[in-house]
Amino acid sequence: MTTPARTRVAPSPTGDPHVGTAYMALFDKAWSRKTGGQFVLRIEDTDRNRLVEGSEQQIYDSLRWLGLDADESPEVGGPYAPYKQSERVDSYRPFVEQLIESGHAYYCWCSGERLAQMRAEQQASKQADTGYDRLCLGMTRDERAKLPGFSPTPVVRMLIPDDVPLSFHDLIRGEVKAPRPDDQVILKADGFPTYHLAVVVDDHLMKITTVVRGEEWISSTPKHLLLYSWLGWQAPLFAHMPLLRNTDKSKISKRKNPAARLMWFREQGYLPEALRNFLQLLAYPPADGEQEVTSFDEFVEGFDWAKVSTVGPIFDVKKLDWLNGVYIRSLPTGELASRIVDYALESGQWSEIPEGGRELVLAATPLISERLVTLAEALPKLQFLFTADDQLVFNPVAVGKLKDNAAEVLTLAAQALEQLDEWTTDAIHQKLQTVLVEDMGLKPKFAFAPVRVAISGEQVSPPLFESMEILGKQSSLARIARLIAEL
RNA sequence: GGCCCCGUAGUGUAGUGGCCUAGCACGCGGCCCUCUCAAGGCUGUAACGGCGGUUCGAAUCCGCUCGGGGCUACCA
Numbered sequence: 001m002t003t004p005a006r007t008r009v010a011p012s013p014t015g016d017p018h019v020g021t022a023y024m025a026l027f028d029k030a031w032s033r034k035t036g037g038q039f040v041l042r043i044e045d046t047d048r049n050r051l052v053e054g055s056e057q058q059i060y061d062s063l064r065w066l067g068l069d070a071d072e073s074p075e076v077g078g079p080y081a082p083y084k085q086s087e088r089v090d091s092y093r094p095f096v097e098q099l100i101e102s103g104h105a106y107y108c109w110c111s112g113e114r115l116a117q118m119r120a121e122q123q124a125s126k127q128a129d130t131g132y133d134r135l136c137l138g139m140t141r142d143e144r145a146k147l148p149g150f151s152p153t154p155v156v157r158m159l160i161p162d163d164v165p166l167s168f169h170d171l172i173r174g175e176v177k178a179p180r181p182d183d184q185v186i187l188k189a190d191g192f193p194t195y196h197l198a199v200v201v202d203d204h205l206m207k208i209t210t211v212v213r214g215e216e217w218i219s220s221t222p223k224h225l226l227l228y229s230w231l232g233w234q235a236p237l238f239a240h241m242p243l244l245r246n247t248d249k250s251k252i253s254k255r256k257n258p259a260a261r262l263m264w265f266r267e268q269g270y271l272p273e274a275l276r277n278f279l280q281l282l283a284y285p286p287a288d289g290e291q292e293v294t295s296f297d298e299f300v301e302g303f304d305w306a307k308v309s310t311v312g313p314i315f316d317v318k319k320l321d322w323l324n325g326v327y328i329r330s331l332p333t334g335e336l337a338s339r340i341v342d343y344a345l346e347s348g349q350w351s352e353i354p355e356g357g358r359e360l361v362l363a364a365t366p367l368i369s370e371r372l373v374t375l376a377e378a379l380p381k382l383q384f385l386f387t388a389d390d391q392l393v394f395n396p397v398a399v400g401k402l403k404d405n406a407a408e409v410l411t412l413a414a415q416a417l418e419q420l421d422e423w424t425t426d427a428i429h430q431k432l433q434t435v436l437v438e439d440m441g442l443k444p445k446f447a448f449a450p451v452r453v454a455i456s457g458e459q460v461s462p463p464l465f466e467s468m469e470i471l472g473k474q475s476s477l478a479r480i481a482r483l484i485a486e487l
Numbered sequence: 488g489g490c491c492c493c494g495u496a497g498u499g500u501a502g503u504g505g506c507c508u509a510g511c512a513c514g515c516g517g518c519c520c521u522c523u524c525a526a527g528g529c530u531g532u533a534a535c536g537g538c539g540g541u542u543c544g545a546a547u548c549c550g551c552u553c554g555g556g557g558c559u560a561c562c563a
Contacts, residue, residue, distance in 0.1 A: 012563055047562055112561075119560090123488080130489075130559065155561050166490095179490035179558065188561040195563050219491060219558040242493085249555055281512090285500045292499095292512060309500080312556065316498045319513045329526075370526040381524095429522080437522095448522040460524045 004037035005210045009063075009070070010044045010199065013055035017062045017262040019315075020214060020244060020252065023279045025068040027241060027308070028212045032071070033300045040206060041070035043084040044199075046192045062262045066272045067296065072206075080206040085198050092193040092201055095231060096156050096186065104230045105186060107154040108136040114149025131182025132157065156187035158196075158223065166222055171210070171239035171305040181223045196220060200227040203236055212239045215312065216251065239305055242283055243312040252315055259317055269343055269374030271331075274324040281323075282313045293326055321373045328372050336369055337362040343375040350379070360385060363470050367462035384456040385470060389478040394486060398459040406450040407487040409436060413451055414480045423473045429465040454483035 007028035011021040025039075032039040041063065043056055060075050072078025082088055099105035110118075115132070122130045136144055137159070144150060160181050167177045186197035193201070203211060218240050228235040244252040244260075254260040265275050273295075280299055284307060286292050328336060340361055344350040350357070361382065368381050384392060403409075416435040420427055436447035452464050455476060461467060468476045 010563090014563080044563070050562070108561095115560085153561095157561095173492080177491065182559080185561050190561075192561090194561070199563095214557090215492065216557050216563090240492090243557070245556080247498095251557070281499070286511085288501050288510065290501095290511095311493060311500090313499060316513085318497095319499065322513055325526085368525090371524065432522085444522055452523060456523095458523090461522095462524085464522055 002035045003209070005031050005035040006038050006040060006206070006208050007032045007210045007212055008040035008042055008203070008206065008208050009212070010042045010202075011059050012044045012047065012050070013052060013059060014047065014050040015052045015055055016254070017055070017059045018254070019260050019262050019265075019279075021059065022063065022066055022068060022262055022275075023244060023283070024212050024214070024241060025063055025066075025070075026276060026279050027239070027283070028210075029068050029070075030296070030300050030303050031210060031212070031239075031305075034303045037209070038071040038078075040078070040080075040208065041073035041075075041083065042202060042206070043074055043086075044195065045084060045086045046195065046198055048086075048190065048192065058263065062266070065266060066276055068276070083206075085193075085202065088198075088202065089192060091205065092187070092197055095201055096193070096197070099158075099186070099227075099230060100156065102230065103159065104226075105156050105158055106137055107141070108132070108157045108183075108185070109141065109144045109150050109152070109154045110136060111149045111151040117149075134183060151189070153189040155185045155189050157183040157185050158226065159183060160223075160226070164222055164226060168221055168225055168238065170218075171237055172308045173240065173310055176218060176221075176240070178222050179219050181220065181226075184220075184223050186227075196223050197227065200224050200231070200233075204228070204231070204233045208236050210237045210239060212241060215240045215243045239308070242309055244282065245312050245314045247314060247316075249312075249314065251312075257315060259315055265320075267347065269347070269376035269378075270320065270324050271327045271339070271375070274320065274327040277327070278320040278323050281319070282315070283309050285309055293323065325370075325373055328375075329370050331369070333365050333369070334362065337365040340365065340375055340378040344379050347376065349376075354386065357386070360470070364462070364467075367466050367470075371462065381462060384458070384461065385467070387457075389475050389482065392457050392479060392482070394453060394457050394483055395459070398453045398457065399483075399486070401459060402450050402453060402487075403446055407484055409440070409442070409447060409450045410454060410480050410484045410487075412436065412440065414477060414484070417473070417477060417480075420473070423469060425465045425469045428468050432465075450483070451480065454480045 009021060009025040009028050011017065029039045043059070045051055060069070060073070063069050070076070072080065072083060074083040096105065100107070118133060119130065135147070141154070160183055164180065166180060167175055170176045184196055185194055187193055221238060225235055246252055246256040248256070250256065252260045258264050276296060277293060280294070281292060284299070287307070331339070341353065341358055345353070364382050364385055368378055371381065372378055412435055413432055416431050417428065420431050432448065432451065436442050437444050440447070448464055452461055453459065455461070455464060455467055455471065
């Protein structure tokens with residue numbers, strides 16, 4: 001049996017949470033659950049220039065929304081706190097010192113300008129291997145200061161050996177080769193570690209056993225492995241997930257794809273369970289005969305790294321639309337109704353719950369549940385129920401499409417309904433069926449169309465008779481009378 | 488430019504040498520059901536990037552080629 005895995009997701013709070021964070025978190029959490037381990041959330045905020053206010057909180061909120069909240073995090077704490085890199089800055093220094101002493105790292109005083117110039121020259125000469133030219137290697141500060149392109153605040157670089165191992169085992173891909181790294185900076189001039197050092201130190205200190213990250217990190221894995229071995233630590237297992245893509249196949253970005261923002265889904269009225277299922281499907285296709293719609297528990301149950309896809313999927317929301325409908329339809333009425341209300345409040349469709357609004361939504365939810373793609377569509381479909389009889393607007397297009405006999409049909413309908421004592425869906429249906437379809441000989445389609453327009457103002461509406469029952473006799477008759485008058 | 492990852496219908500994929508005249512899901516089209524729209528049922532459409540090998544036999548193995556992507560930062 002597998003030993004309990006400690007996995008982690010490590011987003012940077014540099015803007016709206018990225019959908020990729022949830023995507024990684026899903027697989028992290030699944031693996032930790034499968035093995036009975038823990039799932040850790042660490043905030044990687046070493047890039048002080050790109051921090052965005054409020055971003056961190058949004059990361060917590062959106063992961064929780066998806067049911068992907070962590071067992072240990074800055075928010076809930078844990079045995080390896082702090083879980084924020086900025087609060088761990090002091091822990092990196094000793095390791096940097098150790099690496100310098102053991103000759104695996106060295107100071108570099110080259111200025112940004114010199115490095116830029118060096119790169120430009122390498123580019124121009126179409127040199128095979130680019131990378132830092134090791135000008136500072138073996139020099140003291142004073143020696144280096146005499147040369148041009150000197151910066152008084154040094155960085156620390158890794159000294160990549162010629163025999164650096166370039167291949168490693170990946171849980172998803174098997175044996176993977178990676179490019180040869182150059183002398184990567186591990187400590188910046190501002191004293192903060194770069195990602196490469198921080199990730200290795202933190203993962204080790206937090207006892208992370210399995211690193212799940214995007215495919216874009218394959219090329220830097222040799223650096224990380226080198227660090228582990230120099231520091232005498234056991235490296236974790238790596239799982240490099242396929243990259244989510246835009247329609248043009250580039251790595252998914254907020255600029256090209258609104259869905260790259262995790263909050264977008266919530267704003268659009270997608271259900272978290274549907275999104276979770278969708279993200280799962282992207283990288284974890286069901287084998288023949290297996291179910292596409294699965295719960296998180298079922299996902300965990302059969303989880304196997306070997307089944308994760310290696311091809312970066314294009315993020316196509318069409319399938320999510322379908323999945324969302326599936327999940328909406330599977331929700332109990334009361335639950336769906338309350339989600340519709342919550343969404344209305346959250347999205348601003350409602351500034352507050354109108355008088356009797358909750359009850360009305362609950363009563364009307366069965367009429368629309370199988371007609372919804374997202375929660376956002378619910379209230380607009382029910383708008384006519386929330387509109388006063390004399391405020392209802394009859395859509396001119398809908399009115400225009402009615403047959404010439406519409407007024408006659410409505411008059412007969414009104415007369416018949418007037419006498420109806422029992423105001424229920426069945427009774428209304430039966431009555432109109434008798435009067436309009438059987439007695440008048442109209443096709444049901446044409447018989448009920450005028451009534452639908454009278455009741456809802458539109459050509460298309462939730463089921464008519466059910467709507468009339470909810471509206472009540474008085475309102476229904478008032479609306480029919482109004483449309484007759486307008487014809 | 489260099490190194491690396493990847494390549495089955497519009498999209499996501501199944502497929503690990505014969506069960507493939509390539510399966511499934513979404514999408515799209517048609518039919519049925521039907522008070523509209525949905526949902527549901529039935530059904531149709533459409534793919535192994537190319538070229539060479541290996542083999543009795545290749546979507547599956549090998550080589551080349553083409554295509555896409557990633558990395559190549561004192562970003563992550």
